[in-house]
Amino acid sequence: MTNTDLFAPCTFNGLPLKNRIVMSPLTRARADMEGNAGALQAEYYAQRASAGLLITEATAVLPEGRGGPFLPGLWDERHVAAWRLTTEAVHAKGGRIFCQLWHAGRLSHSSLHPKGQPPVAPSPYRQKGKVVGANGLADYEEARELRLDELPGVVDAFRQAARRAREAGFDGVEVHGAHSYLLDSFLRDMTNRRTDAYGGTIENRARLLLEVMAAVAQVWDPERTAVRLSPIGHAYDAWDSDPESLFTHVVEQLNALRIGWLDLVEGDTGVSRDAEPSFDLGKLRRLFKGALIANNLYDLELAVQARRTDAADLIAFGRPFIGNPDLVERLQAGAPLVEADRRTYYSGGEKGYIDFPPMSREDAAAG
Ligand SMILES: Cc1cc2nc3c(=O)[nH]c(=O)nc-3n(C[C@H](O)[C@H](O)[C@H](O)COP(=O)(O)O)c2cc1C
Numbered sequence: 001m002t003n004t005d006l007f008a009p010c011t012f013n014g015l016p017l018k019n020r021i022v023m024s025p026l027t028r029a030r031a032d033m034e035g036n037a038g039a040l041q042a043e044y045y046a047q048r049a050s051a052g053l054l055i056t057e058a059t060a061v062l063p064e065g066r067g068g069p070f071l072p073g074l075w076d077e078r079h080v081a082a083w084r085l086t087t088e089a090v091h092a093k094g095g096r097i098f099c100q101l102w103h104a105g106r107l108s109h110s111s112l113h114p115k116g117q118p119p120v121a122p123s124p125y126r127q128k129g130k131v132v133g134a135n136g137l138a139d140y141e142e143a144r145e146l147r148l149d150e151l152p153g154v155v156d157a158f159r160q161a162a163r164r165a166r167e168a169g170f171d172g173v174e175v176h177g178a179h180s181y182l183l184d185s186f187l188r189d190m191t192n193r194r195t196d197a198y199g200g201t202i203e204n205r206a207r208l209l210l211e212v213m214a215a216v217a218q219v220w221d222p223e224r225t226a227v228r229l230s231p232i233g234h235a236y237d238a239w240d241s242d243p244e245s246l247f248t249h250v251v252e253q254l255n256a257l258r259i260g261w262l263d264l265v266e267g268d269t270g271v272s273r274d275a276e277p278s279f280d281l282g283k284l285r286r287l288f289k290g291a292l293i294a295n296n297l298y299d300l301e302l303a304v305q306a307r308r309t310d311a312a313d314l315i316a317f318g319r320p321f322i323g324n325p326d327l328v329e330r331l332q333a334g335a336p337l338v339e340a341d342r343r344t345y346y347s348g349g350e351k352g353y354i355d356f357p358p359m360s361r362e363d364a365a366a367g
Contacts (some may be wrong), residue, residue: 004304007332010052011312012259012291013054013223015171016238017052017096020307021328024295024318025100025174025228027057027071029346031082033134035060035073047097047325052314053293055174055263056086057311058102058181061161062154063165064113064120064185065124068132070348074099080168087169089337092320098172098261101158101216105182106143106191107236109133122185122192122199124210127236131258132346148196151208153185154182159215172224175212180236183209187246190239191221202242202249204293205282210253217257226261227254231284232275233268244279248287255289258271262341263293263316270318273297279359285311300331326358335359 006141022309028044031037045054060066060073063271073079080219085098091319105209106121111133121143146154158175167213177183185191186208192199198207209227217225218296230238231247254262266281267273273296275281287291294312321327330337344352 001274004307005307006303006307006315007328011075013091015096015224017314018050018094019052020314021051021303021322021331022293022295022314022316023048023054023327024316025055025057025176026318027068027346028324029068029070030348031070031072033069034253035063035066035071035079036048036082037038037072037086037188038082040086040350041072042089045086046089047093047098047354048327049090049093049320050094050326050328051321053171054090054095054097055316056097056099058100058104058176059083060103061157064108064117065105065157066112067102068346069105069112069134070346074101074164074168074252075157080164083165083168083170084152091169097172098174099168099170100174100176100228101161101165102176102183103154103157104183104305106133106140107181109138109329110137110141111135117144120146121182122146122194125191144320145194148198151198151211154208155211155215159186161220162216162219166219170337172226172261173216173220174226174228174261174263175209175216175230177209177232179233180238183212184238187250188238188240190237190351202246206253206309207248210257213254213257217259218317221260222258223241223260223290225259227259228263230265230269230281232281233271237246237316242274244283247284251284251287258290258300261293262288263295264312266294269296273334277335278339282311282349299339300334303331322352323356325356330359330363333359333364335363336366347350
């Protein structure tokens, strides 16, 4: 593949990267029930360390912030040593890794919570559909509205988890502000119907996310702080009456905080790249002053095109990294990609996780 800078070393926000390919956050449910990652995760991420930047799977900042069983956390000091195995293994291979910090909000289940308490949200809301709880599939429950006096605790949970991520040796952190999880659900007027300082106007609805970003950017440099947004995605009822004004405001405020990275999910994650005709995401690209990571259904051709038109600085691949630990080398060689078996996405164990062989000579030649 000639004539693209996708595979060339680059530096963003003072961080040298091997290339412009990012591993998108991918929940794989291989931690233990107490939220500890371990040697298995270390092996998995190290296998993928030829990416310019790895972003971990969603990592809960509170036990009640988990959206399923066997997901990792950073809500406790003991999680630090567990994650350090991963950061050391990735660094030993010259890779870079950010930790994605997450609160699932209403998309969680009481069976996963320490006291069996209901999930929380900006406003009472019952999501349609099913969630994987501690005892298997369960209906979503009616979420409890977070009280005003509980919100500083949410901000502090992100702050403390960001500090632990530092202690664990990560190169930075990404706040999960997408996919209708807690912070995204505060942004949108379909899921946020509060009448206090965190609801109503766009400024109010963006307040919690921006307070979290400011807190995290104090623990880290803003340059090592990223945020993931899915402005035109509608997963889990993520609707807003005016997404363009909402996300324009958010990005302006991210600039004011000097946040270094915006991880932008273009369209409905994993489903479609179609934008609402009223809202050109290119506007956010032009507005954001830091490094823009674009994600969603990219293949090599689209990625090359995005760089040619400067639509993004870096391209994040999600599912292709599951079956292809050496995705960068395969893309560069134009080799065929292995499609992972969806049944192994969250199944636990080594199968479908760390057992994908590197590209063969025949595959390389096929390119
Ligand atoms: C198995 C799986 C787990 C995912 N887990 C997360 C996650 O933890 N955090 C997140 O922000 N996105 C998550 N996503 C979304 C991906 O990061 C990405 O946005 C999506 O797969 C689209 O990119 P792709 O077409 O390259 O796969 C997940 C997707 C899949 C398939």
